[in-house]
Amino acid sequence: MTTPAFFEWLYDLPLSTYVRESLYLYPALDVLHVLGVIVLLGSIAVVDLRLLGKVFIEVPIARLSNSVLPLAFVGAALAFASGLLLFLSEAETIWNNPMLVTKFVLLILAAINIGAWHVAFGKNEARWNLLPAPPLRAKIAGCASLALWAAILVFGRLIAFIF
Numbered sequence: 001m002t003t004p005a006f007f008e009w010l011y012d013l014p015l016s017t018y019v020r021e022s023l024y025l026y027p028a029l030d031v032l033h034v035l036g037v038i039v040l041l042g043s044i045a046v047v048d049l050r051l052l053g054k055v056f057i058e059v060p061i062a063r064l065s066n067s068v069l070p071l072a073f074v075g076a077a078l079a080f081a082s083g084l085l086l087f088l089s090e091a092e093t094i095w096n097n098p099m100l101v102t103k104f105v106l107l108i109l110a111a112i113n114i115g116a117w118h119v120a121f122g123k124n125e126a127r128w129n130l131l132p133a134p135p136l137r138a139k140i141a142g143c144a145s146l147a148l149w150a151a152i153l154v155f156g157r158l159i160a161f162i163f
């Protein structure tokens with residue numbers, strides 16, 4: 001399949017070429033990508049396990065969520081920035097990598113799950129916030145999140161192996 005002109009254009013950008021031709025920049029970005037992923041998923045997993053009533057059940061959901069959110073944002077920013085540079089440097093070849101495409105679809109589903117949970121919690125905070133064993137709605141959000149982010153990890157790792 002011929003590469004669409006848009007991805008050729010991304011691939012030929014001076015920044016993409018610089019990353020691609022640098023001996024150390026690509027592996028350094030990959031390390032930063034993994035670090036960002038660890039910080040993001042680590043902070044998200046703490047909240048998910050609280051929603052499942054497994055950890056920190058004495059801590060109100062809102063307080064735990066608000067305390068880890070800044071860390072999650074730092075992790076996401078690092079993962080997205082490094083991921084974008086990794087992608088740009090290989091855009092010509094990985095634009096239709098099935099593992100990468102699947103990862104992006106899962107990232108969108110994970111974002112929808114986060115948004116839907118915040119809307120539901122926003123409406124029911126008074127009732128749910130202090131519950132050590134949160135309601136089924138919270139458990140579904142926590143389970144879906146853990147499953148989606150685990151799948152994103154797997155598909156992210158497979159990008160380099162399956163094309």
Ligand code: HEM
Pocket residue numbers: 030033034037040076079080082083084085086087094107152153154156157158159160
């Ligand atoms: C924030 C959510 C993200 C997560 C959890 C994630 C997860 C991962 C993981 C676990 C890997 C394997 C890294 C390794 O073991 O070397 C990976 C690789 C990669 N990711 Fe992401 N990623 C995210 C966002 C992005 C974004 C936004 C992009 C591009 C715009 C991206 C592009 C890539 C590329 C190109 C690779 C392949 C690197 C390689 O193996 O050569 N990622 N990702």
